[in-house]
Amino acid sequence: MKEIVKSPIQGRVGKPRQFGITMVMDKGLGLAETRDFLALGSEYVDFVKLAFGTAAVYPPAILQEKIALIKDSGNDVYPGGTFLEIAIIQKKVPEFLERAGCVGFTAIEVSDGTIELSAERRRTIIGMAAKAGFKVLSEVGKKDPRQKTSGRAMANAVLNDLDAGSKLVIVEGRESGRGVGIYDKEGHIEQERFEELLSCSGVQNAIIWEAPLKDQQSALIGLFGPNVNMGNIPPHEVIALESMRLGLRNDTLKSVYQRD
Amino acid sequence: MKEIVKSPIQGRVGKPRQFGITMVMDKGLGLAETRDFLALGSEYVDFVKLAFGTAAVYPPAILQEKIALIKDSGNDVYPGGTFLEIAIIQKKVPEFLERAGCVGFTAIEVSDGTIELSAERRRTIIGMAAKAGFKVLSEVGKKDPRQKTSGRAMANAVLNDLDAGSKLVIVEGRESGRGVGIYDKEGHIEQERFEELLSCSGVQNAIIWEAPLKDQQSALIGLFGPNVNMGNIPPHEVIALESMRLGLRNDTLKSVYQRD
């Protein structure tokens, strides 16, 4: 059908891409579902996160096969940040990284959504993971709605992380998309915090916005265009999200059409 | 089990059926999921919509196989209305219809949920699609909550569409079921608008109510019985919806039982 109808939003970049990233949050797809999902949406996905500590819950043979399937389809795969946070508490970071490499993970998320982590220790861990050959995604923002940080503080954390070796920095949105990072309790973008983060960091393409809700996705595409980096996308929403990036859904089409 | 227990609500019609339609909104099932879904629920489904412009996002070979699977199971399949709206903007309607036929689609949705479309042009396009051999589903109602139309205006649009060649007319409900068509912001039926639409159109069996939310489904079954036409049903809710049509779930059983 795309031979006939031109995408209303042009300029979407293909893989491998440095920006325009889609990161999927996988809470426990089976192997058949994983195959199905990759056959359909692989070219629209860049990173698959096995959420929080789920990787420790999978039967080991299934975990290994799943990771291999994701890698073989040209995607990076990594364990949720909470898992490494537990390794940090238990003083097992080197062992964790080594094991993650053996199991096949290609990326590592460094976060302090739940634990406390000094800037120095954070820097060290990012460096260790990068040196071990992982693509490092770090994450800024606390999971607890009572611990919101200012836009400026988030911007500084972003810049420090990139300097320490992070390839991309995720802004926390959780699975719910409410009351964390740049979102208020209803899941709307908090304009002031958001703009401060943007203007103080100045590295838009290095940020992945966790955006689990449809209105967040369309707002971000409206602000940044089709190649905004987005994360925590449910696996079953990948085709719908790509449609939105291309203006093939009301939520983003309407702005194009009203400009015409 | 149904040999033993009689359905509390009787009179559900089987396939092929002229009313009692279930239209499924598919936002991107993979091939294995599609097969699984059809094996389980095919006899309870009539139309599968590949939502909005998702058909342009599928890898072409997967799209073709998926459409073939749906057709072979005795269901109609069509691209979301937003996709044709884009073709209308781009002045590619004949090419769109031809291509849709080649890919295997058996039905076409004609809508103006996002774009403006004159009554005359709408009539022409419905006629073109019908003449090209498609079952035509047209849709009334805007996607933007600020553009709600009166029940009477919707009724007139329904009658005009049927006269122009539509087989069934869908009343917009979106994926959310809130603030559009006959629903208020909480997803409840707006009684006045709803009754005006019904009394002014007088063609209840030709209307498909988009009803993505469970309470909307049970309310419609309560009003019209087990054979009300409903649309935008998520694929994973087809068995649950059929249970509700038959009174095999609390939401519709309670009314039967209280009458007993």
Next chain:
Amino acid sequence: MKEIVKSPIQGRVGKPRQFGITMVMDKGLGLAETRDFLALGSEYVDFVKLAFGTAAVYPPAILQEKIALIKDSGNDVYPGGTFLEIAIIQKKVPEFLERAGCVGFTAIEVSDGTIELSAERRRTIIGMAAKAGFKVLSEVGKKDPRQKTSGRAMANAVLNDLDAGSKLVIVEGRESGRGVGIYDKEGHIEQERFEELLSCSGVQNAIIWEAPLKDQQSALIGLFGPNVNMGNIPPHEVIALESMRLGLRNDTLKSVYQRD
């Protein structure tokens, strides 16, 4: 990965288990999905409920194969309580139980979520199902938010059911988790009702709490530890729930970490 990182919450019991039960609410998984789900999560599940009257809607051959798959993976499987309630209305209880056994169900839920059922009749039916060889799960609580019962009344119902032959007693939570059983309209636990139920029954391990919402699951784990019995878990949330039981997710990890 679990070789390296110790579960933050220890003491989770394995199968077969008398407590620490996870009951899954299946609204209509296809066969491929069922296989996928069982391969991945079978060791974390104990009971699969084919919700309400869905068992009457499945094509018979698929129903039989599905039940066999679930049993063969070491899980109990039973039809939703609403289904038996209909058989009770239709005076077909013995026939229902016989047919349920033939189809392969291993457990039966006895409830009065929708119908009225005298204490004596309830007792008789629980006894009949137990005598027929089923594991009996009974359920207390009405599905209609206007019919909430006191904690004490629920506690008495729990004790009566256990005495009559129930193996476990479910406290109603519906699919929504709101306005029923121990939950208020927002899905939070109503403290007074809850504590009364607990203190008056004194049989914590015999109760399965329907807890479809994530915050309910983490609250219950916080109160009772990793082996609290929970039900109405969506199939796709089984791995996430097990992660939460083990402290491998922020929602339960934070309490462990703050204690450290």
